[in-house]
Amino acid sequence: MSIEQRPTVPTIDYREMEKSVELSSIAHEENEELLTLNMGPHHPATHGVLRLLCTLEGEIVRDIKPIIGYVHTGIEKICEDKKYWGVVNAVDRMDYLSYYFNEMAYCGAVETLIDLEIPQRAQYLRVIHLELNRIMSHLVWLGTSALDLGAMSMFFYCFRDREEIVDLFEMSSGQRMHPRYIQPGGVFEDIPLGFAEKLRGFCKRMPTRVDEFEELLDRNEIVLQRLRNVGVVDEQTLLDLGVTGPLLRAAGNPWDLRKAHPYSSYDHFDFRIPVGTIGDNYDRYRVRMQEMRESVRIIEQALEGLPEGPWVAANRKYVLPPRHELATSMEALIHHFKLVTEGFRPPPGEVYYAIEQPRGELGCFVRSDGSSKPARLHMRDPSFVNLQALRPMVKDLYVADLIATLAMLDPVLGGIDR
Amino acid sequence: MPYNPGDDVVLVQRGPSPGGAGGAYRAFGETLRGLKQTFQRLTEGTKTIQYPEEKVPVYPRFRGRHKLHRFEDTGLEKCVGCSLCAAACPVDCIRVVADENTPENRVSAGERYAAVYEINMSRCIFCGYCEIACPFDAITLGHDYELSDYNRSDLIFTKEMLMAEPLDRTPLRTAGE
Ligand code: SF4
Ligand code: SF4
Numbered sequence: 143m144s145i146e147q148r149p150t151v152p153t154i155d156y157r158e159m160e161k162s163v164e165l166s167s168i169a170h171e172e173n174e175e176l177l178t179l180n181m182g183p184h185h186p187a188t189h190g191v192l193r194l195l196c197t198l199e200g201e202i203v204r205d206i207k208p209i210i211g212y213v214h215t216g217i218e219k220i221c222e223d224k225k226y227w228g229v230v231n232a233v234d235r236m237d238y239l240s241y242y243f244n245e246m247a248y249c250g251a252v253e254t255l256i257d258l259e260i261p262q263r264a265q266y267l268r269v270i271h272l273e274l275n276r277i278m279s280h281l282v283w284l285g286t287s288a289l290d291l292g293a294m295s296m297f298f299y300c301f302r303d304r305e306e307i308v309d310l311f312e313m314s315s316g317q318r319m320h321p322r323y324i325q326p327g328g329v330f331e332d333i334p335l336g337f338a339e340k341l342r343g344f345c346k347r348m349p350t351r352v353d354e355f356e357e358l359l360d361r362n363e364i365v366l367q368r369l370r371n372v373g374v375v376d377e378q379t380l381l382d383l384g385v386t387g388p389l390l391r392a393a394g395n396p397w398d399l400r401k402a403h404p405y406s407s408y409d410h411f412d413f414r415i416p417v418g419t420i421g422d423n424y425d426r427y428r429v430r431m432q433e434m435r436e437s438v439r440i441i442e443q444a445l446e447g448l449p450e451g452p453w454v455a456a457n458r459k460y461v462l463p464p465r466h467e468l469a470t471s472m473e474a475l476i477h478h479f480k481l482v483t484e485g486f487r488p489p490p491g492e493v494y495y496a497i498e499q500p501r502g503e504l505g506c507f508v509r510s511d512g513s514s515k516p517a518r519l520h521m522r523d524p525s526f527v528n529l530q531a532l533r534p535m536v537k538d539l540y541v542a543d544l545i546a547t548l549a550m551l552d553p554v555l556g557g558i559d560r
Numbered sequence: 561m562p563y564n565p566g567d568d569v570v571l572v573q574r575g576p577s578p579g580g581a582g583g584a585y586r587a588f589g590e591t592l593r594g595l596k597q598t599f600q601r602l603t604e605g606t607k608t609i610q611y612p613e614e615k616v617p618v619y620p621r622f623r624g625r626h627k628l629h630r631f632e633d634t635g636l637e638k639c640v641g642c643s644l645c646a647a648a649c650p651v652d653c654i655r656v657v658a659d660e661n662t663p664e665n666r667v668s669a670g671e672r673y674a675a676v677y678e679i680n681m682s683r684c685i686f687c688g689y690c691e692i693a694c695p696f697d698a699i700t701l702g703h704d705y706e707l708s709d710y711n712r713s714d715l716i717f718t719k720e721m722l723m724a725e726p727l728d729r730t731p732l733r734t735a736g737e
Contacts, residue, residue, distance in 0.1 A: 228650035231687045295598055302607050316621035316701075322687050330692075334621065358594045363586040366578035396569040414570045428572035468695050475695060482693045483647045 190555030214559040221519040225485030234320040237557030242275040243499040245324040247506035251495035252326040264328035265407040273437040278307040279500040287549035327461040328454030369423040373535040373547040387502025393421030399498035423550040485514035523557040617731035625704040628722040638698035640670030648693035653683035677719040
């Protein structure tokens with residue numbers, strides 16, 4: 143093809159793109175003055191590269207429009223070009239605070255597609271890491287949100303405890319972030335020696351740490367003033383918008399996929415679902431704090447009942463043979479070669495697999511056309527859906543409360559933009 | 561079946577209403593209680609690590625800079641240039657060009673050897689798939705994580721660099737630590 147014949151790439155002028163952003167029109171009263179204010183994308187209080195177009199009347203937010211896409215990385219498209227085995231690395235990097243959940247949703251979808259039985263030990267190991275990840279994500283939320291409310295020391299306390307968790311991640315998987323621990327068929331490695339001890343110590347400390355945090359924040363007058371009865375949205379509006387996770391539970395709806403559709407042996411554990419009453423920011427805060435405690439309980443139970451056995455399925459068609467077999471068995475070597483160079487081929491079909499992420503329902507949709515790469519991969523990211531609830535939450539609030547509400551919404555921009 | 565979690569639901573506590581006489585009390589009382597909590601943390605000592613001088617030891621499983629291995633007894637290279645690692649690499653940052661071993665020029669234990677072996681460290685995401693893919697344990701990920709450089713081209717590690725013993729910059733934790 144000569145240069146002239148090449149299809150031209152449509153160029154979008156930045157100014158034109160800006161003009162395409164519609165501001166919903168609000169009836170102007172005679173003596174009312176509305177001001178459109180741009181907040182972000184590089185604003186420390188937006189928790190990422192989120193741009194908020196606020197229509198203000200004085201200091202009161204009358205309308206708000208979140209504009210997203212600043213960290214769009216096209217991961218879903220990248221996944222279409224990777225073998226099923228290699229996609230784990232790419233989905234890891236979507237929501238950078240809940241990487242184990244991304245891996246789990248994807249692997250769960252693929253396992254459903256190829257109908258693979260996962261050994262009990264792998265399921266328990268997954269649960270341990272998922273719940274650790276949930277605590278870690280909530281700790282980052284708590285630290286940064288408290289920072290928005292003016293509580294500087296909370297940030298340091300939360301990151302001190304987060305450090306312990308990422309340390310555990312490094313110990314078991316080798317990396318603090320984007321661990322690549324869960325693979326289709328199980329997990330990559332068993333937990334190392336000394337991991338259980340360390341984890342037990344952490345489980346002992348963590349509830350007292352949550353107590354400390356609560357002592358600092360729960361009845362603090364500033365926190366109460368900023369959170370209580372602020373940003374109330376009723377359950378029905380949230381359901382209409384498709385909001386899930388702690389936001390929905392704070393409004394009193396006990397929807398939790400871990401209980402509603404147990405996956406990865408969650409039905410073996412005894413844990414409770416904290417719910418709020420009216421769905422204001424204070425309820426959202428309390429629900430997440432309580433969830434951390436429940437997660438610790440799940441980890442303790444999973445560690446107690448951790449069954450012996452393999453940590454990865456033994457199906458050679460889909461899972462790499464163990465390393466020691468490579469030197470002795472020709473058959474294992476052939477399987478290894480085939481899986482590494484070509485990958486496995488799931489039967490054509492499509493699945494949607496949903497799990498409960500720290501922010502709500504994370505669903506992974508995979509469509510297979512029978513080749514060794516997914517034909518389409520889509521993630522239903524809870525942050526993306528939950529962000530729609532920002533407008534009903536902050537309408538007619540002060541700008542300062544908008545910051546607090548956004549913090550309690552806990553969006554992760556890596557997950558929103560993907 | 562409709563979803564009914566039953567007894568598993570717990571209602572979280574609501575805090576007191578802000579403002580009023582209680583608010584005035586809390587502005588002092590609760591703040592003092594919080595301060596008590598903060599001062600108690602003084603006994604914990606510092607958690608900050610003075611990074612370039614002080615380094616966090618990494619765990620044995622940590623995935624850092626790669627290393628290509630030789631057989632200890634014969635000194636021959638373990639890598640046979642099969643390119644499996646390049647096929648497994650999700651970001652395509654490994655380049656392997658294989659060549660035949662001859663009796664005069666014997667480099668590896670197999671029939672072929674890697675004449676060119678390059679890893680582009682600025683692309684590598686340290687996933688460790690190359691290590692898993694290699695059937696001969698020729699490549700492993702080491703513990704060195706301080707890899708920054710001034711030039712992008714300097715980050716393309718050649719075979720000689722990967723063969724060399726890595727600098728011992730990073731302390732290693734013992735398994736039980
Ligand atoms: S660690 Fe991963 S990205 Fe890096 S060279 Fe190996 S396979 Fe490629
Ligand atoms: S490092 Fe291993 S996988 Fe890569 S070319 Fe050499 S022998 Fe093959």
